[in-house]
Amino acid sequence: MNSTFSLPYGNAFLEINLVGENVIEQFFPADLKSNSDVSTMIEIAIRISSNYMVFGSITNETTIAITINDKTRPVPNNLLFPPLLKYLLERGIKKENITILIATGTHIPMPPEEFQLLLNTEVLSEFKVISHNCDDDTKLIYKGKTSRGTPVFVNSLYDQADLKIVVGDIEPHHFAGFSGGYKSASIGVCGRETINHNHALLQDPKSCVGLYEDNPLRQDIEEIGELIGVNLALNAILNERKEILHVFFGHPKDVILAGIKVIRETELTLIDEPYDLVVASAGGYPKDINLYQAQKALTHASLFCRDGGTVLLAAECIEGVGSQSYIDFMQGVSSHTDAQAKMVQSGFRVGPHKALQFALIANRINFKIKTEINDSLMKELQLLKVENLQETINQTIRSYTSPPRIAVVPYATATIPQLRGGI
Structure with missing residues (x-):
């Protein structure tokens, strides 16, 4: 099986190929038609x-x-x-x-x-x-x-x-x-x-x-x-x-x-069970205008993913991080656990709260981000950056002992999963 998928990335698209015996399902927001008038x-x-x-x-x-x-x-x-x-x-x-x-x-x-x-x-x-x-x-x-x-x-x-x-x-x-x-x-x-x-x-x-x-x-x-x-x-x-x-x-x-x-x-998307690997996009510009906005897509993509699974998110972030206070907060922080502890100690603030949101997701799943934010800044934020999305997908699939169940979510910001039979 060889399937090609397009992921919005800024004002362009990234093409990826998924090969093998994996169970692959693609999820879009409901294809709702607009009134012409x-x-x-x-x-x-x-x-x-x-x-x-x-x-x-x-x-x-x-x-x-x-x-x-x-x-x-x-x-x-x-x-x-x-x-x-x-x-x-x-x-x-x-x-x-x-x-x-x-x-x-x-x-x-x-x-x-x-x-x-x-x-x-x-x-x-x-x-x-x-x-x-x-x-x-x-x-x-x-x-x-x-x-x-x-x-x-x-x-x-x-x-x-x-x-x-x-x-x-x-x-x-x-x-x-x-x-x-x-x-x-x-x-x-x-x-x-x-x-x-x-x-x-x-x-x-x-x-x-x-x-x-x-x-x-x-x-x-x-x-x-x-x-x-x-x-x-x-x-x-x-x-x-x-x-x-x-x-x-x-x-x-x-x-x-x-x-x-x-x-x-x-607009809710029904799924039968969570997936091992989720390959997602924030949905392109302006949903991925910066990391501050793109984090919302990671939240949604993580809902498709089982505990311990992996999300690979494509988000260009043409305007960078989008919050200097978040960057400043992460100075000297060496892990997501440290970020949570620092938030408790210093008190909650908007901007740095992004560190808490990333940390809460990291407590349950693994994730990496394909982005144009520079490597050193991503390291400061304790976020793993993807250089070549296709290679990272291939490596992740090979890490499984049996073919993983894969979800492709090109517009994660607007795609919300709900387990079939769930509330």
Whole structure:
């Protein structure tokens, strides 16, 4: 048997060959087709909610703040924004009263010259667009604490708006359960202290992909959003071609629950048993824009893998690691066990938390990464780098005494396995 497979790698593909008597199965995200008339779909979703009570209090003096995800998220803003802005302007909102905030979370704030990666020239020329900075305390305001003790500091421009809207996508998230709903505001435009405290909850086993109702980290996100006072969410579900499948508009909790229902019904991948070897890709750019983002794909790929098995992940990481604080944290660390101990000693922080996530995966399986990050930096991070993916695959297969069961997962960030008969 000789089979060839293509793995997305940045904006290109890597070809691999699997030869022998191995059991080989390839898994893709569900091949869901987009509605050909996406603009109408979006406009209908927005106008169906036109009687939503918040619109009753809108005047031409109403101020509006809208969050938008940064360049690490493949949200089709140029499709979602025009119908939303058109509707708001029809309601009498002045252009100068609409502010668009780029929800960077703890990511590096985007410079103005990169805004065109997110929005078209017309929107950029007519509306105020600002990138959030989680470390600028002068632009944050305190809103209280959640029941789990998370102190909520939110961007003051967002807080001051009469109507607060979030725009983004809904997809499985490796520890928040699902992205979407309140998350673009609760994480995207809050302060580092808020995000650190919330993300510390990822150490709870229930803070995992696909879980919403009992996920403590996700429920903390919901409480943060309520304290901030987010009014509306415009969220889309995309297929792996980044085409819009579904659009939801309304109260953030209603939107996320509607999106989760659709994803659970259509997007989970059933498997009979875990695999010995998993060859995976994050899914190409921007899913593998940096290691910080690509780690999410490793989480999903590891779910296909049996205890003690191996995952080989392809992730170009054209922008490197994506977190200087993670790199700094790993200075002097000699193993994943050391990283976990250091995290306990120093306290949880976003950025260094990637060390914990890699360590938790390394406790159960073996993994290596095909990437463009330089060798010395990968060694500092205690991560094994693949130079030649095909050779590494061949060597791994030869290490088994009997033909291994192999899973190929080209879009691991968007492919979530579930054992057949499991919950």
